Amino acid sequence: MARVVVDVMLKPEILDPQGQAVANALPRLGVNDVTSVRIGRRIEIEFAGEPDLDRAREIADKLLANPVIEDFAVHVDAAGTVKPASDSQESQPAEAPA
Amino acid sequence: MARVVVDVMLKPEILDPQGQAVANALPRLGVNDVTSVRIGRRIEIEFAGEPDLDRAREIADKLLANPVIEDFAVHVDAAGTVKPASDSQESQPAEAPA
Numbered sequence: 001m002a003r004v005v006v007d008v009m010l011k012p013e014i015l016d017p018q019g020q021a022v023a024n025a026l027p028r029l030g031v032n033d034v035t036s037v038r039i040g041r042r043i044e045i046e047f048a049g050e051p052d053l054d055r056a057r058e059i060a061d062k063l064l065a066n067p068v069i070e071d072f073a074v075h076v077d078a079a080g081t082v083k084p085a086s087d088s089q090e091s092q093p094a095e096a097p098a
Numbered sequence: 099m100a101r102v103v104v105d106v107m108l109k110p111e112i113l114d115p116q117g118q119a120v121a122n123a124l125p126r127l128g129v130n131d132v133t134s135v136r137i138g139r140r141i142e143i144e145f146a147g148e149p150d151l152d153r154a155r156e157i158a159d160k161l162l163a164n165p166v167i168e169d170f171a172v173h174v175d176a177a178g179t180v181k182p183a184s185d186s187q188e189s190q191p192a193e194a195p196a
Contacts, residue, residue: 001133007140019141022161029160031153033146035099042105042140043117048131055129062127063120 002051003077006060009040014069040070044077051076100149101175104158107138112167138168142175149174 010016019037026034043064045056056074065072108114117135124132141162143154154172163170 009140009142022141022157025161026157029157031157033150033153034143034157035146036142036144038142040140040142042107042138043120044107044134044136044138045132046134048133052131055131059120059124059127059129059132063123 002047002049004045004047004051004053004056004074005077006043006045006056006064006072006074007040008043008060008065008070008072009038011069011071100145100147102143102145102149102151102154102172103175104141104143104154104162104170104172105138106141106158106163106168106170107136109167109169 016038019039022039023034023037026032026037041064043060045059047055053074053076060072060074061067114136117137120137121132121135124130124135139162141158143157145153151172151174158170158172159165
């Protein structure tokens, strides 16, 4: 099983009100050194056999991204980037599921 | 200027109807070897100075992800992952903006 990741982001010249809203909320958390927040989509595609980047590109172009306002990038995933609870430093090692 | 990327995905045990809809549409494109599609969010945070992973983790935890149903991963971005039109193989080198 192989996973291809498609990252879809609004083009830089397109306004991102959702990201702007997050950026505007940051001073309330005491964060003052963030200059911009942009919010896009991350799509994980699992292939039964070999990961097929050309296929993934075609899927992204036809189904996942709007090429008028969005850019996308396709890459093969190094197994499991987003792991449960792996990012809280106070958490126990992620080996044992709770 | 440094960029931190936060990837937010639904936990594996949570149903993803949006990804399911994409997966169901794939046979119409002639793609039959995809076993699953999951759709999450990719958030790019630009810091004015040094990229601050701990800060980014705090932002993700408090503003970007719902820890009940979502996992997130934080990493420093290797400059500009999502580039305009860089994924169409027929396109010219991305150096010169159109």
